[in-house]
Amino acid sequence: MGQITLVDVQKSFGPVHIIKGADLDISDGSFVVFVGPSGCGKTTLLRLIAGLEDVSGGKILIDGKNVVDTPPAKRGLSMVFQSYALYPHMSVRGNIGFGLKMAGLAKDEINRKVEAAAATLNLTPYLDRKPRELSGGQRQRVAIGRAIVREPKAFLFDEPLSNLDAALRVQMRLEVTRLQKQLGTTAIYVTHDQVEAMTMADKIVVLNGGKIEQYGSPLELYERPNNLFVAGFIGSPKMNFVTGEHAQQQGAITIGVRPEHLKIERGGTTGWPGTISVAEHLGSDTFLYVDGGPLGMLTARYIGELSLNPGDKVSLTPEPNRIHRFDGSGNAIRA
Amino acid sequence: MATRQTQLLARSLLTPAVALLFIWMIVPLALTLYFSTLHYSLLDPGSESFVGLENFRYFLTDPAFLASLQNTLVLVGSVLALTILLGIPLALLLDQPVVGRNIVRLMVIAPFFVMPTVSALVWKNLLMHPVSGLFAWIAKVFGLTPIDWFNDLPLFAVILIVSWQWLPFATLILLTALQSLDEEQKEAAEMDGASAVSTFIYITLPHLARPITVVILIETIFLLTVFAEIFVTTGGGPGLQTTNIAFLIYSQALIQFDVGSASAGGLVAVVIANIVAFFLVRIVGRNLEA
Numbered sequence: 319m320g321q322i323t324l325v326d327v328q329k330s331f332g333p334v335h336i337i338k339g340a341d342l343d344i345s346d347g348s349f350v351v352f353v354g355p356s357g358c359g360k361t362t363l364l365r366l367i368a369g370l371e372d373v374s375g376g377k378i379l380i381d382g383k384n385v386v387d388t389p390p391a392k393r394g395l396s397m398v399f400q401s402y403a404l405y406p407h408m409s410v411r412g413n414i415g416f417g418l419k420m421a422g423l424a425k426d427e428i429n430r431k432v433e434a435a436a437a438t439l440n441l442t443p444y445l446d447r448k449p450r451e452l453s454g455g456q457r458q459r460v461a462i463g464r465a466i467v468r469e470p471k472a473f474l475f476d477e478p479l480s481n482l483d484a485a486l487r488v489q490m491r492l493e494v495t496r497l498q499k500q501l502g503t504t505a506i507y508v509t510h511d512q513v514e515a516m517t518m519a520d521k522i523v524v525l526n527g528g529k530i531e532q533y534g535s536p537l538e539l540y541e542r543p544n545n546l547f548v549a550g551f552i553g554s555p556k557m558n559f560v561t562g563e564h565a566q567q568q569g570a571i572t573i574g575v576r577p578e579h580l581k582i583e584r585g586g587t588t589g590w591p592g593t594i595s596v597a598e599h600l601g602s603d604t605f606l607y608v609d610g611g612p613l614g615m616l617t618a619r620y621i622g623e624l625s626l627n628p629g630d631k632v633s634l635t636p637e638p639n640r641i642h643r644f645d646g647s648g649n650a651i652r653a
Numbered sequence: 654m655a656t657r658q659t660q661l662l663a664r665s666l667l668t669p670a671v672a673l674l675f676i677w678m679i680v681p682l683a684l685t686l687y688f689s690t691l692h693y694s695l696l697d698p699g700s701e702s703f704v705g706l707e708n709f710r711y712f713l714t715d716p717a718f719l720a721s722l723q724n725t726l727v728l729v730g731s732v733l734a735l736t737i738l739l740g741i742p743l744a745l746l747l748d749q750p751v752v753g754r755n756i757v758r759l760m761v762i763a764p765f766f767v768m769p770t771v772s773a774l775v776w777k778n779l780l781m782h783p784v785s786g787l788f789a790w791i792a793k794v795f796g797l798t799p800i801d802w803f804n805d806l807p808l809f810a811v812i813l814i815v816s817w818q819w820l821p822f823a824t825l826i827l828l829t830a831l832q833s834l835d836e837e838q839k840e841a842a843e844m845d846g847a848s849a850v851s852t853f854i855y856i857t858l859p860h861l862a863r864p865i866t867v868v869i870l871i872e873t874i875f876l877l878t879v880f881a882e883i884f885v886t887t888g889g890g891p892g893l894q895t896t897n898i899a900f901l902i903y904s905q906a907l908i909q910f911d912v913g914s915a916s917a918g919g920l921v922a923v924v925i926a927n928i929v930a931f932f933l934v935r936i937v938g939r940n941l942e943a
Binding site: 368370389391392395397399400401403404405406416417420421464468 | 835837838840841842843844845846847848851855856859860862
C-alpha cells in the first residue's frame with residue numbers, strides 16, 4: 319500500500335514561503351510527477367514528504383496515518399537522489415544492502431534480497447565493484463536498487479536523470495517506468511523536464527511559485543490547461559499566446575494555440591499573416607518561427623517536411639476547436 | 654607545456670631554482686657525512702682525524718640511544734593518538750552551526766600559530782608549575798597535592814604540550830574534510846534508517862580515512878624532530894626521561910661538543926625517519942590511492 323495525501327502542506331524558510339499550501343491525493347500504485355520551473359518548490363515538496371524537511375503546517379498522510387512527526391526511515395519511503403548519493407567506500411552490494419543492514423536483517427537474508435534487486439536491474443556482474451568503477455547509468459541503477467530493496471510504500475525520485483546524457487536519459491526513463499509498473503509501487507518523481515513528465519507520469523502536478531497550478535493526467539494538462547502557466551509550460555514548442563483584437567473576437571483576453579494546431583498556408587490571406595524569420599527542418603517535423611507583426615512571434619509546427627524558407631510570407635490559421643481561451647487573470651474560460 | 658619549445662623553456666627557467674635547492678640540501682648532508690667519519694671535538698680543536706665508523710659504533714652503543722629512540726616513538730605515537738582521537742569530535746562539534754562559529758574556529762586554530770618555545774614556556778610556568786601553576790591551584794582547591802609535572806610525569810607533560818600544539822592542525826584538516834562530505838549522502842543514510850552513530854561509523858569515518866592519513870603522515874614528519882618543547886621545559890631530563898633522538902643529537906654536539914658523534918647520530922636519525930616513513934606509507938598510504 320502506498321497512498322499519500324497532502325492536506326494544506328506549507329513550508330517556509332524564515333520569512334520565505336516555499337510551499338504555500340499544497341493539497342494532493344496520490345493513489346496507491348500511481349506514478350506522479352512534480353514538474354515546474356526551478357525554484358517552484360517541487361524538490362522541497364518531495365523532501366517534505368520524505369521527512370528530510372519539517373513541515374511548517376498541514377498534514378502528510380501515508381496510508382491514512384499522519385507522518386509529519388515520523389522520522390524519514392519510519393515513513394516506509396525510499397528516495398533516489400539527484401547526485402545518487404552512493405556511499406563511495408562501499409561496494410554495490412554494501413550500498414544496496416545498507417538500509418537492510420540498518421534495519422537489522424540477517425546477513426543471508428540481506429544477500430538474498432540484494433541479489434534479487436541486482437538481478438532486476440542487471441547489476442549482478444557489478445555487485446563487488448565500488449561506485450567510482452561504474453558508469454553514470456550503472457550508478458543510477460544502484461541508486462534505484464537501494465530504493466527498491468527496502469520494498470517501500472513509495473519511491474521518491476529527485477531529478478534522478480538530470481546527470482545523464484540525452485540517449486541514456488531516454489533509456490533510463492523507459493526502465494524506470496517499466497520497473498515501477500512491474501513493482502506496482504507508488505512513485506513520486508520530480509523533474510523540470512516536461513517531456514519526462516509527459517512520458518512517465520500517470521498524473522502530473524504542475525507547480526509554480528510554491529502553488530499547485532494543476533493536477534491531472536498528461537493529456538488532460540495538454541488538452542485542458544487550467545491557466546496560462548500550465549498552458550505555456552506543458553507542450554513543446556511552447557503554446558502561442560495572442561492578445562488584443564483576435565482574442566476579443568473569441569470572447570477572451572488571451573487566446574492560446576499550440577504550434578501543431580496552426581494550419582500553415584503559403585502566402586494565404588485567410589488566417590494570421592506573417593513572415594518566416596527562422597525555419598527548422600528536422601525531416602520528421604518542420605518548425606517555423608513566424609514574425610506575425612502585431613501578433614508577435616508565433617511558432618508553427620508541421621508534421622513532415624515543408625519547403626519554406628526565411629523571408630517567405632505565410633498565413634497561419636488556428637484550428638477552431640483547439641483554441642484555448644483565458645480571462646484577464648490568466649484562468650481558462652471553459653465553454 | 655604543450656610543445657617542445659615550451660618544455661625546454663620551462664626546464665631552463667626552473668633549473669636555477671632546482672639547482673639552488675639541491676645545493677642547499679646536499680651541502681649540509683655531505684658535510685654531515687664527512688664529519689661523521691672524523692674524530693671532531695670542539696673541546697680539542699685541530700685534532701680532527703679520520704676514524705671510519707667509530708662514531709656510529711659509539712652513538713649506537715650509547716645506552717642513551719635506545720632510551721631516546723623509545724622516547725621518540727612514545728612521543729610520536731601518543732601525540733598522534735591524542736590529536737586524532739580529540740580532533741575528530743572537535744571537528745564534528747565545529748561543523749555544527751553555532752553562533753559565532755567563525756570566532757570559535759579561529760580560537761581553536763590559534764595554538765598552532767604560537768611558536769613552540771612560547772607555548773612550552775606558558776605551559777611550564779603558568780599551567781604546570783608545581784607552586785604557581787594553574788593546575789597546582791586547581792589541585793589545591795580540591796585538597797589534592799599538586800603534581801610536579803616535569804619531575805613526576807616528564808614525558809607525559811611534554812606529550813600534553815605537543816598535543817596541544819598539534820590538535821588544531823588535526824582538527825582543521827578533519828573539519829575541512831567533514832565540510833566536503835556530501836549532504837545527500839547523509840540524507841540517504843537517514844532515509845536508510847541509520848542512526849547518528851551508524852551514520853558516523855559507516856559514512857563519516859570512512860570519509861575521514863584519507864584526511865586522517867594526511868594528518869598522520871604530516872604530523873609524524875614534524876613530531877620526529879620535536880626539540881624546542883623539550884629544551885625549554887625539561888632539558889631532556891630528569892635523566893634521559895624526555896630525551897628524544899633530536900635532543901640527543903643536540904646534546905652530543907653542543908653539550909658534549911662531540912661533532913663527529915652528533916653527525917653520526919644525525920645520519921642515524923635520517924635512517925630512522927625513513928624506516929618510519931616506509932612503514933607509515935605501507936600501512937596508511939593505501940588510503941591515499943585512487
